[in-house]
Amino acid sequence: MLRAVGVSSMDELFATVPAELRTDAELDIPGPLSEAELARHMRRLASMNRTTDDVVSFLGGGVYDHSVPAVVRHVMGMPQFYTAYTPYQAEASQGTLQSIYEFQSLVCRLTGLDVANASMYDGASAAAEACLMAVGITRRRKILVARSANPAVRAVVSTYLEASDIDIVEVPFEGGVTDVAELERHLEGAAVLVVQHPNFFGLLEPVFELSKKCADAGALLVSSVDPLSLALLKPPSEYGAAIAVGEGQAIGSPVGYGGPLLGFMATGRKHVRRMPGRIIGATTDTEGRRGFVMTLQTREQHIRREKATSNICTNQGLVALGAAVHLSLLGRKGFRELAEQVTSKAHYAADAVSEVPGVELRFDRPFFREFVVDLPVSAHKVKDGLRKAGIWPGISCGCWYDDMKESLLISVSEKHTREDIESLASGLEAVLSPGGVE
Amino acid sequence: MSEKDLKFTETHEWLRVEGDVATIGLSDYAQGELGDIVFVELPEPGTALSSGDVLTTVESVKSVSELYSPIDGEIVEGNAALEDDPAVINSDPYGDGWIAKIKLAEGTDLSGLMTTEQYEAHVKG
Numbered sequence: 001m002l003r004a005v006g007v008s009s010m011d012e013l014f015a016t017v018p019a020e021l022r023t024d025a026e027l028d029i030p031g032p033l034s035e036a037e038l039a040r041h042m043r044r045l046a047s048m049n050r051t052t053d054d055v056v057s058f059l060g061g062g063v064y065d066h067s068v069p070a071v072v073r074h075v076m077g078m079p080q081f082y083t084a085y086t087p088y089q090a091e092a093s094q095g096t097l098q099s100i101y102e103f104q105s106l107v108c109r110l111t112g113l114d115v116a117n118a119s120m121y122d123g124a125s126a127a128a129e130a131c132l133m134a135v136g137i138t139r140r141r142k143i144l145v146a147r148s149a150n151p152a153v154r155a156v157v158s159t160y161l162e163a164s165d166i167d168i169v170e171v172p173f174e175g176g177v178t179d180v181a182e183l184e185r186h187l188e189g190a191a192v193l194v195v196q197h198p199n200f201f202g203l204l205e206p207v208f209e210l211s212k213k214c215a216d217a218g219a220l221l222v223s224s225v226d227p228l229s230l231a232l233l234k235p236p237s238e239y240g241a242a243i244a245v246g247e248g249q250a251i252g253s254p255v256g257y258g259g260p261l262l263g264f265m266a267t268g269r270k271h272v273r274r275m276p277g278r279i280i281g282a283t284t285d286t287e288g289r290r291g292f293v294m295t296l297q298t299r300e301q302h303i304r305r306e307k308a309t310s311n312i313c314t315n316q317g318l319v320a321l322g323a324a325v326h327l328s329l330l331g332r333k334g335f336r337e338l339a340e341q342v343t344s345k346a347h348y349a350a351d352a353v354s355e356v357p358g359v360e361l362r363f364d365r366p367f368f369r370e371f372v373v374d375l376p377v378s379a380h381k382v383k384d385g386l387r388k389a390g391i392w393p394g395i396s397c398g399c400w401y402d403d404m405k406e407s408l409l410i411s412v413s414e415k416h417t418r419e420d421i422e423s424l425a426s427g428l429e430a431v432l433s434p435g436g437v438e
Numbered sequence: 439m440s441e442k443d444l445k446f447t448e449t450h451e452w453l454r455v456e457g458d459v460a461t462i463g464l465s466d467y468a469q470g471e472l473g474d475i476v477f478v479e480l481p482e483p484g485t486a487l488s489s490g491d492v493l494t495t496v497e498s499v500k501s502v503s504e505l506y507s508p509i510d511g512e513i514v515e516g517n518a519a520l521e522d523d524p525a526v527i528n529s530d531p532y533g534d535g536w537i538a539k540i541k542l543a544e545g546t547d548l549s550g551l552m553t554t555e556q557y558e559a560h561v562k563g
Contacts, residue, residue: 090500273477298477298497307495307502 052255056420057392058349060370060411061200062123062150063258064228064250066338067415072252072325076318086278086314088302090294097292100317101280103324110230111244112237113266117277119320120263120312123224123247124153127194128160129276129310130222130243130265134192136274136309137242138220141166142190144183148173148205149196149224151400157194176203176363176372178210187217192242196224197233201397201409202346202370203363204233211240227251227264227323229368231339236266243267252326253319262319273299276310338414342369345421346412352425353410358432362407370411372397372404376432379408385431391424444532445548446557447508451493452532453551455542459514463536464496464505464527467561473498475524480516481538487511493538496527508551510543 007013014022033041052065059065076082080095087093100118107116120126131143143161145154147170154170161168169186171193172179178195187193193214197205207223214221223241227248236244248262249255267275273296281295301308330338350371354361358376375382379396386393398405412421430436444452450468454461469475477497487493487507494516496503516538519526527535552560 297500298502303500303502 052415055390055392056416056423057255058394058410058412058416058424059255059392060202061395061409062152062247062249063255063261064369064411064413065255065415066250066413068252068254068322068326069329071329072322075325076322081318081321084317086317087294088313090297091291094292096317097280097294099321099324100278100315101282101292102328103320104280106324106327107264107266110227110235111225111266112235113241113244114269115272115275115279116264116266117275117279118315119248119317120265120277121316122249122259122261122263123245124150124156124263125160125312126245126247126263126265127153127222127224128157129312130245131157131161131166131192131194132310133243133267133271133274133276134220134222135166137271138191138218140189140191140219142169143167144169144171144186144190144193144219146171146173146178146193146195146199146205148176148178148199148201148203149194150200153196153224173199176201176365177205180206180209180213183210183213187213187219190214190217190219192220192222194222194224198226198229198368201363201372202367202411204366204368207234207239207241215240226368228335228339228342231336232343232368237268242271248319248323252322252324260316260319262316262323264320272296274309275299276312278313278315341414342412345414345416346370348418349410349412349416349421349424352421353428356425356429356432359428369413370394370409372407372409375406375408375428378405380405382408382428382431385436386424386427389423389427389430391427393424393428444554445508445551446554446560447506447551448560449506451505451508452557453508453548455548458542460509460511460540460542461536462493462505462508462538462540464531465557465561466531468503469528469531469535472496472501472503475527478520478524478527478537480518480520481513483513483515485513487513487540496524496537505537507540509540509546509548511540511546512543514539514541 057065084096087096104116143166145157145168158168171183171186193210195205195210197207199205211221220242221240222243222245223236225236225244225246227246228250244266246264248264278294279296280292283291283293285291297303299309300313301311346369350361353359353373360374362372362374379398383393383396394408394410397407397409444454446452446465450465452463452465475496475498479495481494488510489507491507493505493507496505517536
């Protein structure tokens with residue numbers, strides 16, 4: 001390669017960098033490996049991983065382990081999709097634009113809202129951008145975030161707004177869901193309330209009531225939703241959410257190590273010009289044939305510069321494609337069946353686990369795919385005990401909620417068998433029995 | 439409503455003053471340069487403006503243009519008809535395509551603005 005560009009050494013390649021900025025110290029990194037050596041090295045590293053194939057995992061909290069048909073990966077793996085970057089030209093790559101348009105259409109259908117964007121990095125940044133959108137629409141400088149929303153999402157919203165003069169007020173929960181009386185105390189002058197539905201604890205929030213309170217105060221409602229829950233629950237459009245966002249990983253993506261994820265955002269037509277991200281529209285060409293085009297680009301920074309609605313100019317194209325393919329394979333019926341299976345298994349597991357002496361369901365409210373149990377000892381200890389049995393029983397809530405150190409968030413999917421759930425229950429029983437936990 | 443009664447700015451806004459209210463819009467030359475206008479963000483009534491402040495933005499399909507207030511004053515009204523049909527700025531820039539009405543601040547001096555002839559020379563030159 002050096003020869004191809006006409007230099008004789010690596011040093012000569014960097015000759016334009018001033019000498020005082022160059023180091024001649026040896027870099028402390030191993031030497032080059034052949035392809036076979038490298039492959040062996042990487043396989044060794046990979047074999048140190050434990051995945052949900054090796055253990056029985058009840059981890060949830062925003063990222064969920066579902067069965068994804070092989071066709072999804074196959075379509076994603078087509079080189080035209082796999083190797084392409086986000087389009088920047090408004091009309092090029094019709095196939096890519098069409099697939100994004102279909103993804104957007106599916107998000108609209110699920111949320112009941114008029115317009116969706118081409119996707120965002122993840123549900124957390126989508127929530128943060130929705131806050132900025134609400135601030136832009138209402139011109140108010142205070143936002144409210146439900147404490148029952150995913151802690152990682154709340155942290156990202158904080159980070160996004162750190163350098164601004166926008167106040168963030170956390171609304172506490174009572175009995176596991178957002179406290180309406182507390183909300184009312186803070187609503188004046190608020191641009192928006194961000195609520196997660198179902199929330200971090202798996203519980204259904206009183207969204208109709210929250211929406212009404214917000215509307216009375218002139219604040220917008222942003223609903224952060226679990227896309228699978230939309231097979232069963234009333235969509236955000238029905239309870240007056242101005243903007244719906246959420247994490248789409250569960251549709252078509254593996255758990256990964258928490259990524260890549262998939263943010264989606266949808267809103268009503270009247271707010272479309274404030275929406276960040278790419279938007280693909282359908283149109284006709286000069287010969288009347290259907291085509292797809294990046295539209296409403298005057299929101300974006302390559303035209304508006306510092307006055308753009310947001311600086312985001314990319315999307316999660318490949319992951320969005322996977323979600324669209326998975327949804328189209330499931331179809332309306334299959335999507336609902338999946339949600340029903342997930343819910344019934346979660347409720348079966350909640351019953352099974354509550355039978356274990358010392359384990360109690362913490363919140364007495366309707367839940368979707370995950371639930372919180374209180375244990376007689378720290379959840380961390382229980383998790384450690386169960387890890388030895390090849391079970392990851394869930395998320396220790398004490399990581400983010402100081403008063404919930406004995407609480408465990410257990411998430412169930414259609415992949416879990418009766419045996420898996422029974423092994424969780426018996427595993428808990430074993431760990432909680434005398435001598436089971438150090 | 440003759441074009442001859444209008445005053446112009448270098449940044450392609452026109453004004454027509456009646457009493458203490460000025461009607462403001464975009465010149466025919468500017469609308470031609472912008473192309474089909476697809477969206478106008480109307481200013482809020484009651485907003486106070488100084489000369490040179492951004493009055494509003496006007497969007498065509500692939501560009502955005504800012505309109506500047508030529509005077510100090512307070513917004514009385516934005517042209518609501520532009521919400522449904524922004525392209526009237528293209529078809530009738532000096533009539534139905536008006537954009538905002540501003541109440542002039544006391545003692546406003548309009549002598550710095552151009553006449554129609556001066557503006558036309560400015561655009562050609």
